[in-house]
Amino acid sequence: MTLDVINEQNDRVGSIDLSDEVFGGPVDEGLVWESVVQQNAADRRGTHATKTRGQVRGTGRKPWRQKGTGRARVGEVRNPLWRKGGTVFGPQPRSYAYALPAKVVRRALRAALTQKLRDGAVTVVEQLTVDEPRTRDAVELLGRLDSGERALLVDVKPQSNLELAVRNLPGVRAVGSSRLTARDVTGARRLFVTADAVRHLEKVLAS
Numbered sequence: 001m002t003l004d005v006i007n008e009q010n011d012r013v014g015s016i017d018l019s020d021e022v023f024g025g026p027v028d029e030g031l032v033w034e035s036v037v038q039q040n041a042a043d044r045r046g047t048h049a050t051k052t053r054g055q056v057r058g059t060g061r062k063p064w065r066q067k068g069t070g071r072a073r074v075g076e077v078r079n080p081l082w083r084k085g086g087t088v089f090g091p092q093p094r095s096y097a098y099a100l101p102a103k104v105v106r107r108a109l110r111a112a113l114t115q116k117l118r119d120g121a122v123t124v125v126e127q128l129t130v131d132e133p134r135t136r137d138a139v140e141l142l143g144r145l146d147s148g149e150r151a152l153l154v155d156v157k158p159q160s161n162l163e164l165a166v167r168n169l170p171g172v173r174a175v176g177s178s179r180l181t182a183r184d185v186t187g188a189r190r191l192f193v194t195a196d197a198v199r200h201l202e203k204v205l206a207s
Contacts, residue, residue: 001017001023002017003123003124006124006145008141021205022113022205025110025114026114028111031104032182034108035100035105035108035181039181042096046095050091051086052090053085054078055086056084057078058077058078059076062074062076105182109182112182113185121190123190123192123193125194125195127155128153129159134165135166137161138162147192150171151190152175152184153192154175154177155176156196156197177193178200
C-alpha cells in the first residue's frame with residue numbers, strides 16, 4: 001500500500017510504500033485484546049488493603065472464660081466473626097503486572113496498526129515539530145493537520161518541545177515508535193506518524 005506524505009502545513013510532499021508484512025496482515029482482535037488488558041493490568045496501582053486480626057485495634061484479652069457462661073466461646077474481640085474484627089483473606093497491596101510473549105506483543109501492535117490503516121485513520125507526516133513548548137503551538141499544528149480529538153503523534157524520538165506542548169491537551173499524546181503499544185493505537189482516533197517512524201516500525205515489527 002502507498003500513502004501520501006504531508007508536511008506540517010498539510011500539503012502533499014511525496015509518498016511512501018508500506019510493508020504488507022506490518023501494515024497489511026490479518027487483524028487478530030483477540031491478540032489486540034490480550035495486549036490491551038495486559039497493559040491495563042500493569043497500570044493498576046494495587047494499593048487496596050484490609051486489616052487482619054493482628055492489625056485491628058483491640059485487646060488480646062479473652063472477653064470471658066471458656067466454659068460455664070452459656071455464651072459462645074471466643075478468644076479475643078479482634079476475631080473476624082465480631083463487628084470491627086479483622087478481615088479474613090482480604091485484599092492486600094500487590095502488583096497486577098504480568099508479561100506477554102514478545103511475539104504476541106508485536107503481532108498485536110501489527111494488527112492494531114493494520115486496522116487503523118484500513119479505517120483510514122493513519123496519516124504519514126514528514127516531521128512533527130513545534131518552535132516553542134507551548135500548548136498554543138500544538139493546537140495550531142493539530143489544527144493544520146485537521147486532527148480532531150484523540151490524536152496520537154508518533155515519531156522515532158518525539159521532539160521535547162512537542163511533548164511539553166501536547167501534555168495539557170486532553171486525548172493528545174506524543175510517543176516514540178519504540179514505546180508504541182496496541183493500547184495506544186486502539187485508543188486514538190487519528191494516528192500521525194512520521195516517515196522515519198514508519199520505517200522504524202517496519203524494521204522492529206517485521207519478525
